[in-house]
Amino acid sequence: MNVTPDTPPPIQIRDLHKYFGELEVLKGIDFDVEFGEVVCLIGPSGSGKSTLLRCVNKLEEPTAGTILIEGIDITDPETDVDAVRTRIGMVFQQFNLFPHLTVLRNLSIAQRKVLGRDTEEAHGIARQMLDRVGLTDKIDEHPSRLSGGQQQRVAIARALCMNPDMMLFDEPTSALDPELIGEVLDVMRELADDGMTMVVVTHEMGFAKQVADRVIFMDGGVIVEDGPPGQVLDNPIHERTQRFLRAIEIE
Amino acid sequence: MKRTTRQKLIRYSLYAVFVGVVGATALLADWGKISNSFFNPEIAAEMFPEVLTTAARNTIIYTLFAFIFGFVLALVLALMKLSTIKPYRYVAITYIEIFRGLPALVTISLVAFAIPIMFQGVRIPGGTLGQGAIGLGIVAAAYMAETIRAGIEAVPRGQMEAARSLGMSWGKAMTFIVLPQAFRIIIPPLTNELVLLIKDTSLFFVLGTTIESKELTKFGRDLMTAKFNGTPLTVVALVYLAITLPMTYLVSRLEKRTAAAR
Numbered sequence: 001m002n003v004t005p006d007t008p009p010p011i012q013i014r015d016l017h018k019y020f021g022e023l024e025v026l027k028g029i030d031f032d033v034e035f036g037e038v039v040c041l042i043g044p045s046g047s048g049k050s051t052l053l054r055c056v057n058k059l060e061e062p063t064a065g066t067i068l069i070e071g072i073d074i075t076d077p078e079t080d081v082d083a084v085r086t087r088i089g090m091v092f093q094q095f096n097l098f099p100h101l102t103v104l105r106n107l108s109i110a111q112r113k114v115l116g117r118d119t120e121e122a123h124g125i126a127r128q129m130l131d132r133v134g135l136t137d138k139i140d141e142h143p144s145r146l147s148g149g150q151q152q153r154v155a156i157a158r159a160l161c162m163n164p165d166m167m168l169f170d171e172p173t174s175a176l177d178p179e180l181i182g183e184v185l186d187v188m189r190e191l192a193d194d195g196m197t198m199v200v201v202t203h204e205m206g207f208a209k210q211v212a213d214r215v216i217f218m219d220g221g222v223i224v225e226d227g228p229p230g231q232v233l234d235n236p237i238h239e240r241t242q243r244f245l246r247a248i249e250i251e
Numbered sequence: 252m253k254r255t256t257r258q259k260l261i262r263y264s265l266y267a268v269f270v271g272v273v274g275a276t277a278l279l280a281d282w283g284k285i286s287n288s289f290f291n292p293e294i295a296a297e298m299f300p301e302v303l304t305t306a307a308r309n310t311i312i313y314t315l316f317a318f319i320f321g322f323v324l325a326l327v328l329a330l331m332k333l334s335t336i337k338p339y340r341y342v343a344i345t346y347i348e349i350f351r352g353l354p355a356l357v358t359i360s361l362v363a364f365a366i367p368i369m370f371q372g373v374r375i376p377g378g379t380l381g382q383g384a385i386g387l388g389i390v391a392a393a394y395m396a397e398t399i400r401a402g403i404e405a406v407p408r409g410q411m412e413a414a415r416s417l418g419m420s421w422g423k424a425m426t427f428i429v430l431p432q433a434f435r436i437i438i439p440p441l442t443n444e445l446v447l448l449i450k451d452t453s454l455f456f457v458l459g460t461t462i463e464s465k466e467l468t469k470f471g472r473d474l475m476t477a478k479f480n481g482t483p484l485t486v487v488a489l490v491y492l493a494i495t496l497p498m499t500y501l502v503s504r505l506e507k508r509t510a511a512a513r
Contacts, residue, residue: 059412086418096413100431109427110417155413162417 008071009034010166010197011056016065018051025051027221029065033166038198040208040229043218044244049201052218053168056199057088070165086114089159089167093174095151097143103130103154104139107161115162122161129157133187149180153187166197173204205248209233217241287480294482298474305463306470307490313452313466316384318445321391328396330425333403343396350393356454359386363458379464383455391448398440402433439505446495446502467491 011033018026025048033039041049054060055067058074058081067074069084098106107126111117117125130136133153143151152172159167169188173181185207192198192211202208208215208229215232217225217240225232225241236242331343350358363382367374375382406429414424453468460469471487 057416059416082415082418082420085416088416090413090416092409092413094407094409096407096409098410098413098428098432100435110414110419113423113427114418158417 007035008068010070011199012066012068012071013052013056014066014068016052016055016067017063018048018055018060019063025221026055026062029221029223031216031223033197033199035165035197036195037213038192038196038200038211039214039216040212041199041201041216041218042203042205042208042244043224044247047218048221049218050170053170053199053201056168057085057090059090082114086162087165089156089162089164091152091155091159091167091169091172093171095143095148095155095175097151097155097158099143102140102142103135103146106143106154107158110158111161125161126157129160130154132160132190133157147180148176149183152176152184156184156187156191160191166199167191169198169200169202171201171203173202203248205233205245217244219244289481289485291480291482294474294478294480295486298483298486302467302470302486302490306465306467306487307494309464310449310452310466311494313380313383313387313455314445314449316380317387317391317448317452320384320388321395321448322441324388324392325395325399328392329399329403332396332400347393347396350390353390355387355390355451356457358390359383359454360457362386362389379455379458379460383452383458387448387451387454390451391444395441395444398437398444399433402437403429405436406432439502442498442502442505446498449495449498450491 009032011031013029013031016026016029016031017024025046027048029048029052031052041053043049051060055062056069058067062075065075069088072079072084074081074084098109101109104123104126107129108119108122111122111125112119127136127139130139133156135150135153135157138146138150138154143154146154156167156172172188173184176184181204185204188198188200188207189211200207200212212229214226215229216223217232217236217238219240225236225238231237232241233245236245328343328346331339332347334340334343359382362375362385375385377384410428410432411424414428415421419427452466455466456469456472460466465473467487467490471483474483475481
């Protein structure tokens, strides 16, 4: 998309709170993402980073606060959230490909049913995106015939088919065997190089260090530290960040 | 006594009991009478082709209409039971509990006879087919609704989330992503339900039937009374089995395939 100085930023979150029953998992988050920025969210499990990501496309209903996607307030009940979601690609830890559909139909079904593209156009875009993740030869397979790494690359292609303005990744490599992580990270790195706006919840510190423009460390439902990877990962100011990074290094 | 000898003895005595019971039955039974009362070839021959062209045909048509009506209603009930709107849930739960608790014969009779009494002049159209299929469909819907609900809940939540994250509405996600997967899971139990319905169409006798609208059981029973012989029932039983056995075989095949696909 064409970004002018007047274009509102992709993600603006103000004072976001989220409760699961009595438990407050997000305790007042302020979080902005600029166009073309790659932001990595890190932190211990239960820190609220996945919940924050899932609030961005309203898979989780925020309890309080505002979330602006390209200037549109998705916490406003009048907003057509389905329309906003087509601009936000999402990649899940468990891939969540549709097992009853071939790869081609996985990639084309939402194009046809949501964007109203005809079959020919949808298939053309699907082929293009599949080529981008290097899996053209798997076009007629069912997902169960693919390795985890291939499934996740198809899932990325499926999200790209909607021509999103930004992509959310929820621990995209956590369910993968170690030898399959690299191929998924490579695809994500290329996306970042192409200028895609990305928010990535990850435990891959190497990826965060090389690819991220900003790293955010979350703990206990708040943002503890926010800055360029060189600062947050190599010279963290906060004691909690230091402790978390030490624990990960020992692993 | 050695352990193995003891086990052998137990085995042999179990065989001996089996042979004894079968032998005694064979010796004591009056085979002439049985063959004449249940396997009379002339009476059996007279039943054809009507037993197939009328009775079996009616049984199958009644079953299909009851199944289709029941299935559509069951789908609505299942979605109501999963709804976030409380009154819908309560209606679905109440419906399911009531019609699973009532004998099918009572429900069919209620539809056919009580509705015209309660609402003057209102009659379910379609005669035996209409009244029976709706009555039996109402019962079947209660059972199938639970099956469909379980099938929908067996589809991982991530499927709905992935579909919604692509911008699909709840309805589109349900139609194109969740339900097709749920139906794969529930085809075997739904086929079982179909077999039960085939047998339950025998209850349509309460509706009073003409020669044209008799289903298998009524057809066999009427002939049995007329001929004072059990052969018609034997023939009818064999026709039932010819319909139901292939279906139960199909179910076990499907179940194995589903199990293998996981």
